[in-house]
Amino acid sequence: MTFRWAGRSVLVTGATGLLGSWLANELHRQGANVVTLMRDVVPHSNFFMLGLDKKISVARGELESYHEVERALNEYEVEAVFHAGAQTIVGTANRSPLATFEANVRGTWNLLEACRHSKMVRRVVVASSDKAYGESKKLPYTEDMPLEGRHPYDVSKSCADLISTAYYRTYGMPVTITRCGNIYGGGDLNFNRLVPGTIKSALAGEQPVIRSDGQYVRDYFYVLDAVEAYVALAEKMDDRALWGEAFNFGTEEKFTVLEIVKKLLALTKPSLKPQILNEASGEIREQYLSAKKAHKVLGWKAKYPLQKGLKETVAWYKNYLRGRKERAS
Numbered sequence: 001m002t003f004r005w006a007g008r009s010v011l012v013t014g015a016t017g018l019l020g021s022w023l024a025n026e027l028h029r030q031g032a033n034v035v036t037l038m039r040d041v042v043p044h045s046n047f048f049m050l051g052l053d054k055k056i057s058v059a060r061g062e063l064e065s066y067h068e069v070e071r072a073l074n075e076y077e078v079e080a081v082f083h084a085g086a087q088t089i090v091g092t093a094n095r096s097p098l099a100t101f102e103a104n105v106r107g108t109w110n111l112l113e114a115c116r117h118s119k120m121v122r123r124v125v126v127a128s129s130d131k132a133y134g135e136s137k138k139l140p141y142t143e144d145m146p147l148e149g150r151h152p153y154d155v156s157k158s159c160a161d162l163i164s165t166a167y168y169r170t171y172g173m174p175v176t177i178t179r180c181g182n183i184y185g186g187g188d189l190n191f192n193r194l195v196p197g198t199i200k201s202a203l204a205g206e207q208p209v210i211r212s213d214g215q216y217v218r219d220y221f222y223v224l225d226a227v228e229a230y231v232a233l234a235e236k237m238d239d240r241a242l243w244g245e246a247f248n249f250g251t252e253e254k255f256t257v258l259e260i261v262k263k264l265l266a267l268t269k270p271s272l273k274p275q276i277l278n279e280a281s282g283e284i285r286e287q288y289l290s291a292k293k294a295h296k297v298l299g300w301k302a303k304y305p306l307q308k309g310l311k312e313t314v315a316w317y318k319n320y321l322r323g324r325k326e327r328a329s
Helices: 018-029 066-075 090-095 097-117 152-171 194-203 223-235 257-267 292-298 306-328
Strands: 009-013 033-038 057-060 080-083 123-127 175-180 182-184 220-222 246-249
Touching (some): 018 080, 018 182, 066 097, 090 097, 123 223, 175 223, 182 194, 220 223, 220 306, 223 246
Parallel strands (some): 009 080, 175 246
């Protein structure tokens, strides 16, 4: 029997963010009654560009407050949860680790504890990250490798990941965990990140800045592929064998920062050359994932090659920045 989202009440945390906004939009498109927990109103975010303020329900509150999370679950009779809410910026985490731990660690145990006490929640998908693995001499990462984050953001994701597993192992909760590479796509307004920052600089005719030496290696995962991965995993959670399991999702391709910047410049302003600062610290030099488990167990595979994803992303930012300029004039 094919799983259907139509008519189901679904909580998406982090719906003003990159992944959460596209995920909430897709679930709404499939007929789900989507609710999100919102702390801050971000007027220019993808949440409003997609019209989600008119499509889904908004419960005011924050993940750091257990009672606000519990209220949202109960009042909206939530039966499925996608936990994508987090403080996701590595530099911010290094500058302000306490706020990051509050959001990413306390926020996760609050959500899981509220789900544990709910009589209606039947499936919970928790967003971890490839950063949860920490630095490893053995690559690509596979799901059986230990979680050994060492810097604040990485540690916060290792902790959230382990807490999620604990809730399954101790209480038998229907929890699964996703670990993705660097998610990119239209809607990411954190312009200190590589992809949106490079595009914004290039479209303004300015030299893009690379904080590192340009040789850091990552896999880059288009946001619409990520949405499909999350939805596919949740749909298969009627199978209890998946509960407590973690899945890597990605394209299984790896690129240096400099390679990504050059590809983006080729799509925007080929005459520009990046400025390499070589100032990055507190970040892992090489990270990339094996998604073989997702291929085998879920029958899932990424659909967007890098070039296609980058083209769609550039088109989104061209439209977005043009609209901002027109509204300002």
